Amino acid sequence: MVREWDPRTAPSVEIEAVLSSLNAAVAADLPDDPPWRIDSFREYLAVTMPGERRICWIAEAAPGATHRGEPLLGTANVLLLGEIGVIEVIVPPAARHQGIGRELLSAVANRAYAEGFTSLGVEAIGDTPAVGFYERYGFQCAFVEIRNILRLATVDWLNLGEMAAGVGSGYRIEYYPGGPPEELYEAYAEAKAAGRDSYEATDLELRPSSYDPDRLRSSLATLHARGMRPHIVVGLHEPSGKIAGLTEVVVAAQHPTRADQYDTVVVPAHRGYGLGRAIKARMLFELRSAEPRVTEVQTWNAFENEPLLKVNSELGFQPDRQWCEYDAEVADLVRRLEKDN
Numbered sequence: 001m002v003r004e005w006d007p008r009t010a011p012s013v014e015i016e017a018v019l020s021s022l023n024a025a026v027a028a029d030l031p032d033d034p035p036w037r038i039d040s041f042r043e044y045l046a047v048t049m050p051g052e053r054r055i056c057w058i059a060e061a062a063p064g065a066t067h068r069g070e071p072l073l074g075t076a077n078v079l080l081l082g083e084i085g086v087i088e089v090i091v092p093p094a095a096r097h098q099g100i101g102r103e104l105l106s107a108v109a110n111r112a113y114a115e116g117f118t119s120l121g122v123e124a125i126g127d128t129p130a131v132g133f134y135e136r137y138g139f140q141c142a143f144v145e146i147r148n149i150l151r152l153a154t155v156d157w158l159n160l161g162e163m164a165a166g167v168g169s170g171y172r173i174e175y176y177p178g179g180p181p182e183e184l185y186e187a188y189a190e191a192k193a194a195g196r197d198s199y200e201a202t203d204l205e206l207r208p209s210s211y212d213p214d215r216l217r218s219s220l221a222t223l224h225a226r227g228m229r230p231h232i233v234v235g236l237h238e239p240s241g242k243i244a245g246l247t248e249v250v251v252a253a254q255h256p257t258r259a260d261q262y263d264t265v266v267v268p269a270h271r272g273y274g275l276g277r278a279i280k281a282r283m284l285f286e287l288r289s290a291e292p293r294v295t296e297v298q299t300w301n302a303f304e305n306e307p308l309l310k311v312n313s314e315l316g317f318q319p320d321r322q323w324c325e326y327d328a329e330v331a332d333l334v335r336r337l338e339k340d341n
């Protein structure tokens, strides 16, 4: 039985069941990933950027089964942003191949259709059942990225120190835990906009990036409210006072040992001076002291982003697996799911 579910008001036992279901899927599909923790997990599910909405569903064997301590059969959610909805469907291994994924996807698709959304996107992780599942329902791969992981235990800190210092004259590197200071918002947003093509992809739901100061402010507030702590390193171009490069890493309370790399941008006019390498190297030093629990950093890169791939491999990032963005037209999806019923 699938029912709509609100993480803001759900009893704790249901929040815990959603977490267990997620962790059972992680253990099966991404066995090297750390399990998620309950810390701020409700907020992670409940809080969105202003103007965005997340609608969630859970699948139970019978009404109230979760309250009797039975495991959930699956969860789904759609984040409605602007024109598109970004979805997630997770069925724990013990409940797979019984049509629950299809039922959850139908709930999402019907709701998106009723609300007038035209397309849905999803991140399907390579070498997991999600790829076959979404392709079965007509989703098409729009974009492929590689997840890369850096294990801090493998870092050559001496060499990294040289990278952090190896930047052309006229640049100063600064670290800001929690986010850039208010007076830099304008310059920061401007640098992000100027470096659009060189961004290091964050997950689908956190795009579009914060290209204006108000959106940046909301984005930082949303991260904090979801239990996610941003760390920022910027390269300041001293003669102009502009931000020439920036890199962002977020440490989530839900998986505090595995940090997430968000955007890395070097503004085109400042490329070729060692800035990308220096800001990313400096970030690792800062993380090591500010977040001692972090043992790994993960990042997602497009194949064609060669300069960033080169910097990442110099730092010691290792390719992990493909992450594929799929999308589907809602009307088409609803038709296919009905036919399959």
Ligand SMILES: CC(C)(COP(=O)(O)OP(=O)(O)OC[C@H]1O[C@@H](n2cnc3c(N)ncnc32)[C@H](O)[C@@H]1OP(=O)(O)O)[C@@H](O)C(=O)NCCC(=O)NCCS
Pocket (backbone or CB within 6 Å): 022, 025, 026, 029, 030, 089, 090, 091, 092, 095, 096, 097, 098, 099, 100, 101, 102, 103, 125, 128, 129, 130, 131, 132, 133, 136
């Ligand atoms: C993808 C997922 C939602 C499918 O859930 P499910 O309940 O097993 O799917 P269903 O039983 O409804 O399957 C519906 C159809 O999808 C397709 N499908 C499902 N699993 C598949 C697989 N492993 N390979 C290929 N096709 C598959 C089949 O065509 C199936 O229909 P059929 O059984 O009549 O052949 C589930 O495997 C899942 O949660 N995976 C998580 C993946 C993930 O994101 N992991 C990483 C983060 S936790």
